[in-house]
Amino acid sequence: MTTAVTATDAAPLTLTDVRKTYLARGREPFEAVKGMSMDIRPGELIALLGPSGCGKTTTLRMIAGLETVTSGAIAIGDRQVQDLPPGKRDIGVGFESYALYPPLNVRENLAYGLKARRVRGAARQVDQLAARLEMSDLLDQRPASLSSGQKQRVALARALIRNPRVLLLDEPLSHLDAAQRQRVRRELKVLQREFGYTTIVVTHDQLEALSLADRMAVMNAGVIEQFGTPDEIYDDPANMFVADFVGEPKINLFEGTAVRRSGGTVVRAGRDGRLAAYAPAATDGQAVTVGLRPQDARPAHDDEPALAARVVVYEDFMEFGLATLEVPGVDGRIVAQLPHGVRWRRGETRRIAARPDRVYLFDTETGTRIR
Ligand SMILES: Nc1ncnc2c1ncn2[C@@H]1O[C@H](COP(=O)(O)OP(=O)(O)OP(=O)(O)O)[C@@H](O)[C@H]1O
Ligand SMILES: [Mg+2]
Known part of the structure; x- marks a missing residue:
């Protein structure tokens, strides 16, 4: 893509002792995230990796403002955002279930945010991004007619085209077949580099994490077991959990x-x-x-x-x-x-x-x- 979507001022993202306790009626309080701290540098691509239920989605939702924090602080740049509504945080969210407007076709869905911001050359940008994410053929379709893998690519495009300061992606490629997954993953990394978004990608695919990330956080039961570069995680695991979780064959x-x-x-x-x-x-x-x-x-x-x-x-x-x-x-x-x-x-x-x-x-x- 060219010109009109300009690189944002990449912002650092800081989590300080962030906790989340879910309270559900008739159930014991459940602490899903137990004091997470991360210093993410501007433009860095972070992978959150861990087994099902370890708190990855909860962490992203708290950063996005879709879930309240029980305690702790989240800062984008030098602004504390944990009490701001989602729309005030300047975060792009590529969650699988995240809303596409059903009455609009894919092209209109993608152009929507650009038009609202009166970005010039919106139509061309949509076309170019769609080509790079292998979804040109989807542009005239309605969201309801898309397969789950197609929806995922549209959600990813929608998050990218909003040109946010921070980009959060929850399992953005999980429904793609192996070959397409590899290609889109590569393109995602190229786009992330071009635009310099500070990015967190949640995955439970360790190869995806190792190949995408500048640094990765390996989570287990609500805590970060290790936060480091893929080399550090693989070559110098801090504990048995990390050593056992990362590496194939095991x-x-x-x-x-x-x-x-x-x-x-x-x-x-x-x-x-x-x-x-x-x-x-x-x-x-x-x-x-x-x-x-x-x-x-x-x-x-x-x-x-x-x-x-x-x-x-x-x-x-x-x-x-x-x-x-x-x-x-x-x-x-x-x-x-x-x-x-x-x-x-x-x-x-x-x-x-x-x-x-x-x-x-x-x-x-x-x-x-x-x-
Ligand atoms: N709204 C909720 N109320 C109560 N408990 C919840 C709620 N949302 C999530 N949990 C619990 O919090 C824990 C963490 O959930 P979360 O969705 O963050 O896990 P995850 O790491 O994203 O897992 P997966 O890889 O399966 O997506 C789980 O035990 C889950 O059951
Ligand atoms: Mg999840």
Whole structure:
């Protein structure tokens, strides 16, 4: 798109100890958001990631003004907005259910806000944005005749074209098929960069979060477990929840015992398994949960600590192979993602190891990372 929609003054968005307790008649008060704080920089794209029910939508609705905050503060720029009505917050909302006017066709729905603001070249802008979001063919249709994936793209376009200071998107791509989802996701990121909206995207798709976000907040049961760049979240998880939630295939988690040696830490696991770990804070003899990403496991050299494992199955995906392994004395199976060409066979015994700084240790009780 060009000219008439100009980049807004990107604004920082700050949440300070925001809480939400839902009160429903005949039910116990329920605290859905338990003290969220986030400092979001102007123009930053943030992904909110977490399991169903963790409070993602509630958080967005409070920022948008569609839900009251029980306590805490929300600021856009240097203006406190938590007590302002939605229309006074200058926020674009791309919620799935968010109103399109049924009597207007899609083109009219999109042009509506532009016309109200007397933006020049409104018609061309609508056409251009529609093309980029793969919805040119929908412009003459009425909202009622759209599929859910089509409605989603229209809702997204409507949020974008309003040119807000802050853009909030709740699962904006969830109804698109895989291929279109990837393309629209890419375009969304391009548009966000061009216009510099401070943006929060809610998703429970971790690949979407990792690929879209400058930083992401991993939420669980109303709290932020970790807020950081995708690299920090993936490479340096703060706790077992984050390590387990982010990463595909899932991280291997198994019980072990830390053994401190002058040269560093080794964890013992199962009957005679050993892995070198970098964890100066671990104490000798401490019972720990070991986290090892499938991508970090590799065939061991002869002279290093390793887990000896029996191959249960080997799946060859050409670019890489996945070995499912059983380590004597370790509960559950361990998955290792191996480079193309490593073809282990069922029934073989193989030894795996990993770089010590990629072997994570967690406090088994609290889930906190032991570094
Ligand atoms: N109006 C309401 N009254 C009472 N409880 C509510 C209300 N809205 C949401 N909740 C509860 O608050 C919690 C958080 O809900 P929320 O919709 O924010 O979750 P979410 O992270 O968006 O989940 P999902 O991924 O399924 O969309 C849930 O346990 C939900 O049942
Ligand atoms: Mg939700």
